[in-house]
Amino acid sequence: MHIYNTLTRRKEPFSPLVAGKVSMYVCGMTVYDYCHLGHARVMVAFDVITRYLRHRGYDVTYVRNITDIDDKILKRAEENGESISALTERMIAAMHEDEARLNVLPPSQEPRATGHIGDIVAMIETLIEKGFAYAAANGDVYYRVRKFADYGKLNNRQLDDMRSGARVDVDVHKEDPLDFVLWKAAKPGEAHWHSPWGDGRPGWHIECSAMSTCCLGDTFDIHGGGPDLTFPHHENEIAQSEAATGKTYVNTWMHAGAVRVNQEKMSKSLGNFFTIRDVLAEHDPEVVRYLLVASHYRSAINYSVDSLVEARKSLTRLYTALDGVDADEQAAASDASERFTAAMDDDFNTPIALAALFDLARDLNRAKSDQPAEAPRLAGELKRLASVLGLLQQTPQTFLKGAQQQVALSESEIEAKIAERQAAKANKDFAQADAIRDELAALGIILKDSREGTTWVIEAP
Numbered sequence: 001m002h003i004y005n006t007l008t009r010r011k012e013p014f015s016p017l018v019a020g021k022v023s024m025y026v027c028g029m030t031v032y033d034y035c036h037l038g039h040a041r042v043m044v045a046f047d048v049i050t051r052y053l054r055h056r057g058y059d060v061t062y063v064r065n066i067t068d069i070d071d072k073i074l075k076r077a078e079e080n081g082e083s084i085s086a087l088t089e090r091m092i093a094a095m096h097e098d099e100a101r102l103n104v105l106p107p108s109q110e111p112r113a114t115g116h117i118g119d120i121v122a123m124i125e126t127l128i129e130k131g132f133a134y135a136a137a138n139g140d141v142y143y144r145v146r147k148f149a150d151y152g153k154l155n156n157r158q159l160d161d162m163r164s165g166a167r168v169d170v171d172v173h174k175e176d177p178l179d180f181v182l183w184k185a186a187k188p189g190e191a192h193w194h195s196p197w198g199d200g201r202p203g204w205h206i207e208c209s210a211m212s213t214c215c216l217g218d219t220f221d222i223h224g225g226g227p228d229l230t231f232p233h234h235e236n237e238i239a240q241s242e243a244a245t246g247k248t249y250v251n252t253w254m255h256a257g258a259v260r261v262n263q264e265k266m267s268k269s270l271g272n273f274f275t276i277r278d279v280l281a282e283h284d285p286e287v288v289r290y291l292l293v294a295s296h297y298r299s300a301i302n303y304s305v306d307s308l309v310e311a312r313k314s315l316t317r318l319y320t321a322l323d324g325v326d327a328d329e330q331a332a333a334s335d336a337s338e339r340f341t342a343a344m345d346d347d348f349n350t351p352i353a354l355a356a357l358f359d360l361a362r363d364l365n366r367a368k369s370d371q372p373a374e375a376p377r378l379a380g381e382l383k384r385l386a387s388v389l390g391l392l393q394q395t396p397q398t399f400l401k402g403a404q405q406q407v408a409l410s411e412s413e414i415e416a417k418i419a420e421r422q423a424a425k426a427n428k429d430f431a432q433a434d435a436i437r438d439e440l441a442a443l444g445i446i447l448k449d450s451r452e453g454t455t456w457v458i459e460a461p
Contacts, residue, residue, distance in 0.1 A: 001056070001345045003222075004298060006230060006253040007154055011347055014252065016221045022053050022060045023220035025212040025250075027229055028110070030067040030204075031091035032076040034275040035098050037259045037266060037303055042226045044289055045256040045297040047104045048389055049224075052344050055388045063215045064107040065208060066092060068114050069201055074190060084191055098276040101285045102292075103390045109215050113207040117193045120202045120210040123244050124182050124195075132243040136173035139185025139198040145178040148239040154253060155231045180236055182206045205236035209249075213241060223250040227258045257300045266303075271431050274303070282438055284402060286394065287312045293350050293389050305441040314358075315399065318386065321361035323396035325368065327379035334377075336360045340385050350389065357386055414445055418454050421447075 002011040016022050026046045029039055050062045067073075068088040077087045099106070113120075124141055127133035132148065135141050145151050145159065152158060162178060171177075181203040186192035192199040202210075212220065218241075225234065234253065241249040258265070261272040279288055291311040295301045336356045343352035364378040386392035417436055424432040437447055440456070448455050 002347055003252055003254065004347045005251075006255050007250075009156075012252070016058070017219065017251070020057070020059060022058045022222065023216040024050070024060060024062050024222040024224065025208075025216055025220060026062070026064045026107075026223070027208055027225035027233070028064040028066050029091075029095055030070050030072060031088045031095065032070065032073040033091065034277060035095050036273065036275050037261075037279065038226060039095075040098070040102060040276050040279075040288070041259050041292055041301060042224075042256045043099055043104045044102060044292040044390070046224050046254075048293060048297070048350065049254075049348055050105065051388050051390060052348060056341075061109070061216065062107045063109045063111065063212065065211045066110060066112045067204065067207060068092070068112045069191065070204060094277070098280070101280055102276070102289050103285070103393055105390075111211045111215055113202065113211065116207070116211050116214060117202065119214045120206055121183075121193075121195050123206060123210050123213075123240070126244045127182065127240065130243060132239075133182055134175065135197045138173050139183075139200060140173060140181055141183035141197055142174055142179040143182055143236070143240060144175065145180065145239065146176060148243055150242070151239050152235065154235050154238055157231070157235075180205060180232065182240070205233055206240055208233070209237050209240040209244070212237075213245065213249075218245040218247045218249075220250060222252045222254055224254040224256070227255050230255060254297075256297050257295070260300055260302050262304045263302055271434075283308055284312070284399075286391065286399070287315060289390060290315050293391065294354060296351055297348055305438060305446070309441060309446065314354075315391070318357065318361050318382070318392060319394075319396040319399045321364045322379050322382060322392065323400060325364070325375045325379040327383050328376040329380040329384050331377035331380045334381060336363075336381060337385060340388075344388075353385075353389065357382060360385070414440070414456060418447065418456065422454065 001014040003014045004011045024046075026042065029035055035043075046062070046064070050060050053060045066088075069084070073084055073088060077084045080087060096106075124133060127143065128135065128141070131144070133141055133143050152162065159178065182205075183195060183197055183200050183202060185198055185200045190201075192201055212223070223234070223237075230253075238249050260266065261270075261274070264270060264272060266272055266274070287308060288311075291303070291307055292301060294311065294314070301307075336359060339356040339359075340353050343349040343356065346352075360378055360382045364375060364382060367374040367378055383392050417440055421433045421436040424430070424436065440447060446457050448457065
């Protein structure tokens with residue numbers, strides 16, 4: 001098995017620290033709001049990775065943290081007029097609901113930052129003792145970036161380049177503009193914990209260093225996260241952890257690709273920002289999961305009406321092949337399994353792995369008419385391999401019935417929806433116009449805009 005290592009920028013043979021066991025930490029969510037599509041990308045990517053490692057026989061300890069104390073959490077709780085714990089518990093429950101609907105397995109451990117304050121304080125004390133951190137007069141504690149010789153190695157950046165191009169808030173308490181906070185002194189009325197430097201709360205970066213090493217040890221196999229975390233978050237984790245322990249922090253760094261919406265970066269300012277529950281309100285969760293699985297985990301995903309339609313078509317092909325066959329999931333593996341394994345062993349190449357599933361579906365369709373006795377074995381293999389990707393978990397009848405029921409509007413109802421969309425566009429309510437388009441697309445009705453107006457077609461499931 002080979003995995004692409006962000007640190008070395010190449011694929012490397014995977015050799016875990018302990019034979020037969022894998023230790024993996026993935027940065028989780030800051031729970032001040034509902035999870036969005038970018039979170040779903042990371043959730044599903046590392047769920048597939050975990051499933052496959054277990055499929056290959058590894059005993060996987062998968063740790064994914066929860067950041068439940070943070071500036072954004074404090075601000076949102078105040079805006080909502082609710083306690084921090086009420087906000088975070090509500091968002092954690094919603095996150096777990098989203099994960100379950102996307103068929104994401106729970107991690108082995110899910111530590112919360114507030115449950116590791118003692119470990120965080122102890123790590124900061126070690127960094128101060130070793131000269132890598134210092135307490136400022138205002139009660140904050142900062143990390144001395146220039147003290148750590150390898151700072152920048154994950155992102156291949158030089159310190160002077162960072163400083164010359166950095167947008168750093170002016171802070172007279174820092175020795176160097178690049179230094180970052182480990183402990184924040186509490187403002188009057190803020191949530192806080194006691195420390196040797198006064199009441200306060202941890203900085204974001206130190207939370208993950210403390211939680212990961214407490215759960216997995218000073219050195220572990222894999223650290224993962226979203227594409228936006230390589231700098232500064234993961235760079236700072238390395239600096240903190242290796243300075244504190246004197247050991248290599250992580251052997252393999254993995255980062256999932258970004259999510260784009262209609263080929264644009266997803267952002268609230270562009271009006272193309274979607275929470276997971278927004279999406280699942282309109283689309284079958286398995287169709288969404290298929291879309292996330294169909295691209296290589298390191299590649300960017302384009303979320304659009306067309307891509308969801310294609311995902312639904314692809315799943316329909318697989319379920320149609322399974323329909324009417326009693327799958328024998330205990331049957332011996334065949335060449336398709338070998339090709340599936342070879343693809344996944346090559347840095348979890350899900351597009352090639354899915355190609356093996358479609359070859360199986362083709363062979364199964366032929367066998368249903370030409371070699372009926374062979375069909376149960378092929379169906380069993382198709383279901384077994386798809387389950388490694390978290391797919392084909394419904395019965396064919398359930399999925400296909402849902403697909404057939406999707407086009408449930410009359411022609412006059414469709415035209416009324418189109419007129420409603422045109423009115424929204426005329427009022428410059430583009431979010432509503434897009435919502436109507438997506439609602440129709442979820443029903444298999446595709447709108448085509450032109451200078452002459454809007455026409456529609458029904459895409460066959």
